[in-house]
Amino acid sequence: MDNDVRIGVFVCECGGKISGALDVAALVEYARARLGVAWAEQANYWCLPGGVARLRAIIGAERLERVVIAGCAPRTHRTLFLRALDGIVPPPFVSVTNVRDLCARPHRGDTLAMSKARDQIAxxxxxxxARPPTPPRVARITPHAVVIGGGIAGATAARALADAGIAVTLIEREPELRAHAQERLAAHPRDHLRVLTSTTVEQVGGSVGQYRLALSSGETIEAGAIIVATGEAESPIPNPTSKLAEMLHLPVDANGFIADARVRLRPTDRIERGIYVCGAAHFPCDEARAIFQAYDVAARAARHIQRGKIVNDAPFATIDATRCNGCGDCARVCPFAAITFESRASSRLAVIDALLCTGCGNCVSVCPVKAASVSSATDEQIEAQIRAAVHGSARLPVYLLFACEWSGYSAAEIAGARGLTYPANTRILRVNCTGRLSPGLLLKALEMGAAGVLVLGCAPGLCHYEQGNEHAAAVFEQADALGHLMGLDERLALKWIPPDDGEQFVQQVTDFEK
Amino acid sequence: MIRLTMDDRTLAVPPGYTLLQAARENDIPIPTLCAHEALLPYGACRLCLVELVGARSRLVASCAYPCEEGLKVRTNSDAVIAARRTVIELLLATSAHLPIVRALAAEWGVRSPYVTLETNDCVLCGLCVRACHEIVGVGAISLTRRGMARAVGTPFQISSADCIECGTCALVCPTGAIRVEDVTRPARRAHVWQSDYARRACRLCEYEPPAMASADDDRELLGNVKREA
Structure with missing residues (x-):
């Protein structure tokens, strides 16, 4: 461990919920003496105002740079601590580890509970x-909206935006707008609202907040928000609508309508792209609905533009330019279309848009030359955790569970919260997506002496990062095949778990250990 | 610092503390169901009622009542315990089958309630809704309807378009009433705002719209949308 980094460990008693089952003082002493952290302390409730004040005071006095709060669920409490430590400790360096629901509750009375708690903190x-610093990324939002399509929906949206004081350009491919659309735009001062007829969008470049649209007229315009209101597409695909959708990375369903890209992530983990769809381009609708939708997307686009800038401090992936061979596998699997290519020498270099990236790690696992890495889950970090778990304080071999945030880990927390019990010789390593894992990591755990490695991920079709769980399955098969050669395959397993099924978590773990 | 008396103990707390926070920090036990350290006070369950002793003694929800200089608080007076028992009795009326309710009943000596109502896993504590809004920031669920029909649900009681299946609602639920189910059905279609794709729902908001096989059916339903100006 890098001795220059000052880490503080704060163990919570949680009003007796943790201290009633674990020796909190011993955990603090372990952190201080054996983990070599700069500071370790306990409190009744770190999350109550008194605890928070004390936390801030200690961090200031001891010049702590990174903190581990060993308390309860990150899903409920991490935001609280991030707010409390805003400006004091950067978000990537605030870690909340759930000693209550992963240790105190499920293993009450178990002799192995303390070793699990120690290892969890370790x-x-x-x-x-091992985590690298990741400063937040900021991008300006161009205060200009582009509406593509001059029908009812497009005209309504353009008018609404102009009314809100936002510069708009309406682009229509026909030589004239239809009568009802013209009506909507009629009584509006033209300086705010530009109408370009006989024009189409040829190319979309730039990045979030600063899109660059190359028009058929030869002009290039910049926009912070784009509204697609092109009306019902002519079938079959490909057609102008589907081509536009492809340029904007919008999914098109089987009937040619532009579907919602449903992003099942926390609002803090992703940023709004500023691209919206309304009207019959989205779904068959009558005039009233088209108008309603137009007002809705105009409001959202206006709000987006009025923010002025995008700040993203979620983890993101980067490409090591010295290793990238331009194969393009990463771009194929990226669920957020965050990867583009720059040409260089005889091939090309993958470039990841740090704003769009959510740090899922799918690109990391498919990259054949290990050029991609994610700031919140570098190989060093995962290996360090594996080492802490497998070479930890338990005198018996332990079972390492790679648990996906959205399924296995969630189920583990709920199992504890509901008071279920399972063997305490388990160590839970949380990943954002099982798609991040590679055969090397799975086998390394076994090589280091884990009794078994169980990967718990989302069921097929339900991965929050599109196909992360399928990559995990492919990775697992590779690891399994290699493991088979070494006679280790019985100690490796992959299971799908729903996020709230504590019972199934317990079942899978207990079955696996047999 | 604000000085107040709680059960004959003098406490000193910084401004902004609620009575419940002061009690928690000083290991004075007050039962709660709807209070959560990471959420704003809601005051739904009324289990945390304490008595403010004075010229006109009254019961207040300690989770929401701010500490004031010179308050005299009792967390276990006859009035408080009577109120607590009433709350538990009402909980037993709908949810006697829940371990958490049974535990409260056992601790406070409450037996059969004077009334039994339709069984409900949900005790309307609002933790799920508040977590979804305040912590997750998605706001996919809310408390809907009123009176006996009050329930946690989604807009229009259909599968939520905004739910990200993070499971935070299930985690904070004190009774285990929320399950997040995988309901991947390819033919399933949401209402007119969304396009066709496989969808998940939590059991609370499960709703099966009338089977619509294709976009043509929607057009028929909407009365032939294509118009030429």
């Missing part, structure tokens, strides 16, 4: 120590 410290 894993959090190891992860934090």
């Amino acid at each position: 894993m959090a410290v190891a992860d934090l120590a």
Whole structure:
């Protein structure tokens, strides 16, 4: 561990919920003496105002740079601590590890509970120590909206935006707008609202907040928000609508309508792209609905533009330019279309848009030359956690569970919260997506001495990152095949788990250990 | 610092503390169901009622009542315990089958309620809704309807378009009433705002719209949308 980094460990008693089952003082002493952290302390409730004040005071006095709060669920409490430590500790360096629901509750009375708790804290410290700094990315939002399509929906949206004081350009491919659309735009001062007829969008470039649209007229315009209101597409695909959708990375369904790209991530983990769809381009609709939708997307686009800038401090992936061979596998699997290519020498270099990237790690696992890495889950971090878990304080071999945030980990927390019990010789390593894992990591855990490695991910079709779980399955098969050669395959398994099924979590773990 | 008395103990707390927070920090036990450290106070369950002793003694929800200089608070007076028992009795009326309710009943000596109502896993504590709005920031669910029909649900009681299946609602639910189910059905279609794709729903908001096989059916339903100006 890098001794220059000052890490603080704060163990919570949680009003007796943790201290009633674990020796909190011993955990603090373990962190201080054996993990070599700069500071370790306990409190009744770190999350109450008194605890928070004390936390801030200690961090200031001891010049701590990174903190581990060993308390309860990150899903409920991490935001609280991020707000409390805003401006004091950067978000990537605030770690909340759930000693209550992963240790105190499910393993009450178990002799192995303390070793699991010690190792859980050790894993959090190891992860934090190995984490690289990741400053937030900021991008300006161009205060200009482009509406593509001059029908009812497009004209309504353009008018609404202009009314809100936002510069708009309406682009229509026909030589004239239809009568009802013209009516909508009639009584409006033209300086705010430009109408370009006989024009189409040929290319969309730039990045979030600063899109560059190359028009058929030869002009290039910049926009912070784009509204697609092109009306019902002519079938079959490909057609102008589907081509536009492809340029904007919008999904098109089987009937040619532009579908919603449903992003099942927390609002804090992703940013709004500023691209919206309304009217019959989206779904068959009558005039009233088209108008309603137009007002809705205009409001959203206006709000987006009025923010002025995008700030994203979620983790993101980067490409090592010295390793990238331009194969393009990463771009194929990226669920957020965040990867583009720059040409260089005789091939090309993958470039990841740090704003669009959500840090899922799918690109990391498919990259054949290890050029991609994610700031929140580097190989060093994962290996450090594996080491802390497998070479931890338990005197018996432990089972390492790679648990996906959205399924296995969630189920594990709920199993504890509901008071279910399972063997305490388990160590849970949380990943954003099982798609991040590689055969090397799975086998390394076994090589280091894990009794078994169980990967818990989302069921097929339900991955929050599109196909992360399918990559995980492919990775697992590779690891399994290699493991088979070494006679280790019985100690490796992959299971799908729903996010709330504590019972199934317990079942899978217990079955696996047999 | 604000000085107040709670159960004959003098407490000193910084401004902005609620009575419940002051009690928690000083290991004074007050039962709660709808209070959560990471959420704003809601005051739904009324289990946390304490008595403010004075010229006109009254019961207040300690989760929401701010500490004031010189308050005299009792967390276990006769009035408080009577109120607590009434709350538990009402909980037993709908949810006697829940372990958390049974535990409260056992602790406070409440037996059969004077009334039994339709069984409900949900005790309307609002933790799921508040977590979805305040912590997750998605706001996919809300408390809907009123009176006996009050329930946690989604807009229009259909599969939520905004739910990200993070499971935070299930995690904070004190009774286990929320399950997040995988309901991947390829033919399933949401209402007119969304296009056709496989969808998940939590059991609370499960709703099966009338089977619509294709976009043509929608057009028929909407009365032939294509218009030429």
